[in-house]
Amino acid sequence: MQDEISLVRRAQKNDSQALSELYEAYFDRIYRYVAMRVRNEMEAEDLTQQVFMKMLQSISGYKSQGVPFSSWIYRIAHNQVVDFLRQKNKKTTVDIDGLALQDTHDDPQSLVEKEYDVLELKKAMQNLTASQQEVLALRFTGEIPIAQCAEIMGKSEGAIKALQHSAVQALRRALAGNK
Amino acid sequence: MNQQEKLDQVLNEGMDRLFNGESIDRILADYPDLAAELEPLLRTVQNSRALARVQPRTEFKSRARYEFMTAIREKETRSKRRFTFNWRWQSPWAIALASILVVVLAGGGTLFASGYSMPGEALYAVKLTAEKAQLAVTFSDVTRAELNAKYAERRIAEIEYLATQGNADQIQIAAANLNYNLNNMSRISLGDYEATMSDEPPTANALMFNTESASVPGEEVSASSETTAQTTEAVTGGGAATFEADQASPELMRKAVVPDQSTETPVTPMAAPAAQPAVSAMEQAPSPDDVSTTLTPHIMVLNEPEPQIYTTAQDEDGSSPELTEKERIRRIIEENYQERQARLLAVLENAKPELRQAIKQAIAASEFEYWKAIRNLEMNPDP
Numbered sequence: 153m154q155d156e157i158s159l160v161r162r163a164q165k166n167d168s169q170a171l172s173e174l175y176e177a178y179f180d181r182i183y184r185y186v187a188m189r190v191r192n193e194m195e196a197e198d199l200t201q202q203v204f205m206k207m208l209q210s211i212s213g214y215k216s217q218g219v220p221f222s223s224w225i226y227r228i229a230h231n232q233v234v235d236f237l238r239q240k241n242k243k244t245t246v247d248i249d250g251l252a253l254q255d256t257h258d259d260p261q262s263l264v265e266k267e268y269d270v271l272e273l274k275k276a277m278q279n280l281t282a283s284q285q286e287v288l289a290l291r292f293t294g295e296i297p298i299a300q301c302a303e304i305m306g307k308s309e310g311a312i313k314a315l316q317h318s319a320v321q322a323l324r325r326a327l328a329g330n331k
Numbered sequence: 332m333n334q335q336e337k338l339d340q341v342l343n344e345g346m347d348r349l350f351n352g353e354s355i356d357r358i359l360a361d362y363p364d365l366a367a368e369l370e371p372l373l374r375t376v377q378n379s380r381a382l383a384r385v386q387p388r389t390e391f392k393s394r395a396r397y398e399f400m401t402a403i404r405e406k407e408t409r410s411k412r413r414f415t416f417n418w419r420w421q422s423p424w425a426i427a428l429a430s431i432l433v434v435v436l437a438g439g440g441t442l443f444a445s446g447y448s449m450p451g452e453a454l455y456a457v458k459l460t461a462e463k464a465q466l467a468v469t470f471s472d473v474t475r476a477e478l479n480a481k482y483a484e485r486r487i488a489e490i491e492y493l494a495t496q497g498n499a500d501q502i503q504i505a506a507a508n509l510n511y512n513l514n515n516m517s518r519i520s521l522g523d524y525e526a527t528m529s530d531e532p533p534t535a536n537a538l539m540f541n542t543e544s545a546s547v548p549g550e551e552v553s554a555s556s557e558t559t560a561q562t563t564e565a566v567t568g569g570g571a572a573t574f575e576a577d578q579a580s581p582e583l584m585r586k587a588v589v590p591d592q593s594t595e596t597p598v599t600p601m602a603a604p605a606a607q608p609a610v611s612a613m614e615q616a617p618s619p620d621d622v623s624t625t626l627t628p629h630i631m632v633l634n635e636p637e638p639q640i641y642t643t644a645q646d647e648d649g650s651s652p653e654l655t656e657k658e659r660i661r662r663i664i665e666e667n668y669q670e671r672q673a674r675l676l677a678v679l680e681n682a683k684p685e686l687r688q689a690i691k692q693a694i695a696a697s698e699f700e701y702w703k704a705i706r707n708l709e710m711n712p713d714p
Contacts, residue, residue: 168403172447175399183387197391204399208406270381292382295350298343313339317372320342324375 160221164212171211175204178222182229184293188277189233189285199236203229223303226296230286230304237282268327276326284319287312341365345373389674390681393488394495400447449489450504459508466515476519476660480667483512487674490693494678499689506693513700516664520657520707661708668701 156177162170182203187196206228214224268276277285286305290296298316302309345358355373359366387395448454462482469475486509493502654662675697679690 166403166407168400168407171403172400175396179392179395180386184383184385187385187387188382193388197387197395200387201395201398204395205402208399208402268378268381270385273379273382288379288382291346292376292379293385295383297347310336310339313343314335316346317339317342320372320375323379324371327375327378 156221157216160211160214160216164214171208174207174221178225179204181294182225185226185229185289186233188274188289188293190236191274191278195236199229199232203232206232219303220300222294222296223300226290226294226300226304272327273323276323276329279326279329280319280322283315284322287316288319288323291316338365338368341369342372345369346376349373349376390491390495390677393491396488397447397449397492449492450501450508451498472519472522473656473659473663476516476663479512479515479519480663483509483516483667483671486512487671490690491674491678494682494686494690497683497686499686502686502689502693506689506696509693510696510700513697513704516667517700517704517707520660520664520704520711522657522707522711657708657711661705664701664704664708668697671697 159170159173163174179200183196183200186199186203187193190196190199203225207225210228214221277288280288283305287301290301290304291298296304298309298312301316302312305312307315341362345362348358349355355370355377358373359370362369448458462478466475466478469478486505489505490502490509493505672694675690675694679687679694682690
């Protein structure tokens with residue numbers, strides 16, 4: 153953590169090596185997060201690039217007072233995704249109540265062994281609300297702690313835990329429905 | 332805390348533990364009263380691991396990295412422009428000292444920034460010079476092979492980026508430099524790197540499709556134009572005519588396809604242990620023009636030597652094998668080759684028609700240098 157703080161300080165002084173190291177450290181994670189939030193690979197790529205251009209523009213304004221750099225950059229990604237989805241006026245979510253929910257009493261053995269592929273998961277994710285998708289994107293792709301998720305999403309920790317619970321339940325139902 | 336909040340909390344703890352590698356059974360054992368509700372949720376999380384493995388496309392990463400570094404340089408340039416300095420108030424010695432300091436302090440940054448430069452940019456020459464300097468002060472063949480593999484990977488990233496920019500001329504330059512690094516690797520595999528190493532930096536034209544054959548100790552320098560031509564044609568997948576027909580640089584292509592016999596050491600199929608069947612396979616290979624429609628990542632592997640399995644008595648005992656220097660070099664060459672060809676083929680698949688020729692040449696040259704390197708290793712095993 154201390155290393156990252158000093159890296160960020162150097163980056164704030166336009167140290168190109170430090171900027172590059174931060175870029176390399178976060179690029180894949182941010183891409184994964186964005187890719188889970190949008191449907192199209194090209195959109196995910198464009199948005200990921202925009203996140204890092206924003207980072208470059210505004211890193212001098214970042215203040216590390218209690219807010220980890222990772223929360224800050226994910227917040228940029230969150231804002232980019234929200235703006236993008238708003239502009240495109242995409243209906244990215246389906247009311248979970250509208251799903252034809254199936255009995256999820258799976259065969260325990262197959263449940264243990266089954267690992268879903270990305271396409272199955274992305275398809276299932278589309279049945280979650282935007283907030284549910286967001287919390288799972290943060291938790292699954294970046295393994296962001298719940299406190300940081302709360303900072304990024306601007307909600308309380310308790311609210312995020314409840315949201316996460318409902319999101320995992322919804323994902324489970326959606327995956328069962330896709331079978 | 333009510334039951335719902337308790338389950339929210341326990342699920343969150345369970346997910347954190349799962350992310351840290353703990354098993355579900357162990358987590359559930361700590362929450363026996365909630366296990367029935369918790370288990371299916373944790374299984375869902377575990378079975379969604381694929382999301383954490385999503386990776387951006389390599390080509391996109393190369394392009395994005397390049398554009399990010401360009402933005403950094405532009406930002407630096409803008410901030411330097413804002414900096415004004417009233418030279419009239421400074422004494423000459425102070426100006427001289429300040430100039431030296433600027434050069435010294437900025438030097439590292441320039442060198443660093445050059446690492447992200449692309450063919451056609453001012454700093455690209457700095458990047459190549461730095462690589463060459465690094466090679467010059469490296470004395471282990473294994474490290475040299477590693478460095479050249481690393482630099483070859485950079486050339487691939489350059490080609491990937493340049494393909495997105497539609498710049499065929501610059502792709503040829505990157506491909507020429509790729510060939511230079513690969514040629515270094517085949518020289519290293521010969522075990523005579525110092526003696527055969529050229530001090531001259533690569534020039535794009537001369538190296539565009541370098542069919543120069545590696546010299547093999549013990550072979551007579553009695554070039555047979557027939558066998559050389561056969562090898563050249565085989566390596567290009569029977570595509571020599573295609574290369575000759577390149578109207579953009581006929582002189583270059585003539586030079587590349589018809590080697591100078593006065594300096595050429597021929598590669599005869601008989602001379603190379605794996606060459607005899609492999610050359611036959613190469614003769615049956617599709618022409619480069621067919622690449623886009625017929626190639627899968629393995630079809631361009633025209634002359635892939637038998638994979639070497641590094642098993643030793645120590646392997647069977649369960650201990651880690653001790654590789655010889657040549658085995659380590661071979662492993663570096665093979666690992667680099669597999670990834671390189673896959674990436675070049677991916678570039679070719681998506682390239683605009685006007686870029687395809689340059690990319691095909693890079694693929695053919697890469698193939699040839701790989702074949703040479705492996706053949707050299709097989710001809711000169713460890714004592």
